[in-house]
Structure formats: structure tokens, C-alpha cells
């Protein structure tokens with residue numbers, strides 16, 4: 001479904017992503033892990049077009065999309081949620097999701113100008129907020145709600161686009177233990193309903209529990225990939241994590 | 250009577266200008282410090298057409314298209330620069346327009362274009378300017394309610410987030426520039442026929458700052474607030490004549506005061522006093 005070939009980019013002297021090849025199969029739930037600064041976010045940004053790769057190419061459903069702008073990829077059903085929340089701050093949570101739910105209408109400015117009908121988008125947005133468990137804050141402005149709400153709003157906004165491939169960058173960060181577990185279950189459910197998902201997470205317990213396959217990124221390159229428990233048992237993977245922790249200590 | 254009619258006409262033109270800038274800056278979040286250039290483009294284009302013998306309606310329409318066309322070009326330029334740099338680019342557009350017009354013999358250079366045919370009387374121009382203002386007001390209210398308005402809001406508040414949910418940010422910016430500058434061109438066309446004379450200085454930087462001051466004083470983004478701001482700043486120099494000599498100083502100072510003490514302008518004051526948000 002998605003294929004990245006030889007992807008690379010450097011910031012100043014840092015090779016944040018270096019010659020990464022990866023494939024995501026239709027229908028899978030793949031976990032992408034790696035220590036802080038491994039290049040996970042950068043890799044997602046290269047795949048979705050937020051950043052243009054210095055090397056390599058991206059194919060989505062057989063088409064080369066390396067030069068396709070982000071909004072077109074989103075329209076094709078290839079959606080990313082950012083690690084750092086990016087709400088429309090002056091809008092309510094509901095309005096945030098509504099804009100995405102109306103993407104068929106807002107696709108072309110002139111069509112958007114001709115349409116004032118909010119009802120269908122509103123219903124869908126509200127249903128999504130309910131599904132994410134944040135409908136109680138639907139009418140609160142985004143700048144006034146806690147981070148956990150914004151994280152989930154962001155996922156609701158992504159789902160409103162009815163993505164076929166959803167890339168989630170640390171959706172569980174900032175949630176407490178029960179919230180995280182419930183959210184992880186929701187991700188499994190979405191996947192079962194047919195959405196292909198790539199999940200970047202530091203919550204290793206939850207990723208190994210729900211992911212069908214694990215990819216480990218280290219220093220901008222794929223260090224290991226395969227069945228989650230086997231991957232986590234590998235010595236080089238453990239060393240990669242321990243090395244970072246040792247360096248931080 | 251003539252005096253009041255001409256004040257009413259200018260109030261109408263200023264409402265059109267302020268609302269049209271509000272569409273670009275208030276709705277879509279794109280700063281513009283050269284809005285007078287599009288007012289001027291509409292005026293010059295309409296003047297040329299009328300002098301060439303076209304009927305006024307056609308001339309005004311051509312003025313709108315010319316202004317809107319250059320607005321699209323400016324919009325494309327806006328896509329290439331960062332937000333804070335856009336202020337400088339649009340200011341540059343304003344100076345470029347003035348510099349170019351001043352040197353063109355076929356545009357009358359410093360002397361401008363005179364003897365523009367004037368088919369209406371004072372009542373006619375007042376009605377036209379106010380009718381135009383009402384039309385742009387209704388358009389603004391409609392845009393705000395439509396999905397275009399919501400998408401503009403998304404672009405203004407976070408471009409990257411807007412892109413990631415499939416909003417064609419570039420397309421919306423260009424649409425905002427087109428609608429806003431074409432409306433400014435409408436004001437220019439009416440102005441040219443009413444005064445029968447266009448000169449470069451009517452569309453200088455002071456005029457751009459004046460339009461911006463109307464928007465900011467009224468409350469950037471609020472349609473009704475901006476209408477109030479435009480009317481207020483039209484009447485002020487009429488009541489206090491000295492303002493005309495110190496326009497840049499007074500309006501510049503007003504801009505800073507509002508930014509500092511009531512960033513949401515008159516609309517913000519109304520909101521604070523009555524608890525209700527203006528459209």
C-alpha cells in the first residue's frame with residue numbers, strides 16, 4: 001500500500017533519516033519505534049510530504065507521490081497526525097473536526113463558497129468526538145482544553161477524512177494509563193474496520209500488545225523489523241534503547 | 250447637501266475597501282500593506298475604458314477584473330514568502346504600482362487621467378457606493394457562514410494543520426486575494442467616475458495605512474466591526490480637519506493604540522461590554 005525507497009534527509013550535519021526502505025501492507029497495524037531522536041517523526045514527515053526528501057521516493061497504492069503536495073495526499077486517503085498537537089486554536093473541538101469532515105466540500109474554494117450546509121459534517125464530527133470520548137468538550141475552544149483532549153481531537157479530525165492509511169505520531173503521549181489502554185483498543189478497532197495504521201509510540205507495552213509488526217529505527221536507519229515479541233527480544237534493539245538511556249543518564 | 254452626499258459616497262467606498270482588506274487579512278490571515286494599489290488599479294483601468302468610450306458599467310467591471318488579476322499575481326507571490334515577509338512584499342506591491350504609474354505617459358504620469366466621463370449625479374454616486382458597500386457586506390457575511398469561511402479560518406490559524414486535513418491552502422489564499430482585490434477595484438471604478446480625475450497620490454502608502462487602520466480599529470475579522478471602523482474613520486477627518494494634514498501620524502498612532510489596548514478593535518469592545526460576538 002505504501003512504499004518508501006531509499007529515503008534520506010539531513011539537517012545541518014545530522015543525518016536524521018538515512019537510506020530507509022519500508023513497506024506497509026494494506027490492512028496491517030505496524031508499530032514504528034526507536035529511541036528519542038531516532039528519526040521516527042522525520043520519517044513520517046518524509047512519507048506524508050510535510051518534508052521533501054533529499055533522496056528516495058514514496059509510492060502510495062502503486063503511484064509515485066513523492067512530489068504530490070500534502071493536501072492532495074490527505075485527499076487520497078493518506079493522513080498524518082502530528083506529534084505536537086496542531087489544533088485550530090480559535091475553533092471549538094467540534095469545529096476543528098467539522099472542517100475535516102467537510103473535506104469533500106472544502107476541496108475546491110468555489111464549491112466551498114457555494115455551500116453553507118453544516119448539518120452532515122456536524123453529525124459526523126459529533127459522532128467522532130463521541131467515539132474518541134471527548135464529546136463533553138465539543139463546544140469548548142481548542143485553546144482552552146487539556147492536551148489529552150487535543151491529542152484525541154487530532155485523531156478524530158484525521159478520521160473525519162476517512163483515511164485508508166493513517167499515521168499516528170505518539171497518540172498515547174500525555175494520556176494516563178487507562179486512557180492509553182482504551183485508546184490503544186480503539187486503534188485496534190479502527191484497524192479491524194479496514195484502516196491501515198502506522199503507529200509511532202514510546203509506550204512499548206501498548207505497541208507490542210497491539211501491533212502486528214514492529215519496525216525499529218535507530219540513528220535514522222531501520223535496525224530491525226518483524227514480529228513484535230521477537231523484535232523486542234533482540235539484543236541490538238535492547239542495546240539501542242539502553243545506549244540512549246545511558247547517554248541521557 | 251452636496252457635501253453630505255460626498256461624505257456618504259466616501260463612507261461607502263471606504264466600507265468596500267475595508268471589508269475587502271478584511272477578507273484577505275481578517276478571514277484568511279494574509280497581511281497586506283498595499284491594498285491601495287488595487288483600489289488604484291481598478292480606478293485607472295476603469296478610467297482608461299471610460300475615456301476610450303466604454304459605458305461606465307463595463308469600465309467598472311474591467312477595473313474589478315484588472316485589480317483581481319493583479320491580486321491573483323500577488324497571491325502567488327504570497328505563497329512563496331513567510332508570513333512576516335508578506336507585509337513587506339505587499340508594501341512593495343503598493344510602491345511598485347505608484348512607481349510604475351508615475352512614469353507612464355499613457356497613464357498621464359504625475360498628472361493622472363482627467364476628464365473621465367461621469368454619467369451619474371451626486372445622488373447616483375452615493376447610491377452606487379452605498380449599494381456596493383451593502384453588496385460587499387452581504388458577500389462578507391455569506392463567506393463567513395460558508396465552508397469557504399471555515400477553510401479560511403483553518404488557513405489563518407494553522408496552515409500546516411490545514412494542509413494535513415486536505416485543505417488546499419494555496420488555492421484559498423489566491424481566492425482570498427482575488428475576491429478582496431476585485432472588490433477594491435470596484436471601489437476604484439466608482440471613485441474614478443465620481444471624481445472624473447485619477448492621480449497616483451490618491452493610492453499611496455498613506456491610503457493603504459488608512460484602509461488598514463479602518464480594519465484594525467473596527468476589529469480585524471469582524472465584518473460589522475470593520476464597517477463601523479470604516480464609517481468612523483471617514484467621519485473623523487471631516488469633523489477634525491487637522492487630521493487630514495497628519496493622516497499617517499494619526500492613523501499610525503491609532504493602529505498602535507488599538508493593537509496595544511484592544512487588539513480586537515471595536516468588535517472586541519462590544520464583545521466585552523455586551524458579551525455578544527459581532528458577525
Ligand SMILES: Nc1ncnc2c1ncn2[C@@H]1O[C@H](COP(=O)(O)OP(=O)(O)OP(=O)(O)O)[C@@H](O)[C@H]1O
Pocket residue numbers: 011012014016034035036037038039040041042043083
Ligand atoms: N527541523 C529540524 N531541524 C533540525 N534538526 C531536526 C529537525 N527535525 C528533526 N531534527 C533532528 O533529527 C533527528 C531525528 O528527529 P526526530 O524528531 O525525527 O526523532 P524522533 O524519533 O521522532 O524522536 P522522538 O521520539 O523524541 O519524537 C534529531 O536529532 C533531531 O534533532
Ligand SMILES: [Mg+2]
Pocket residue numbers: 040041042083169
Ligand atoms: Mg518524534
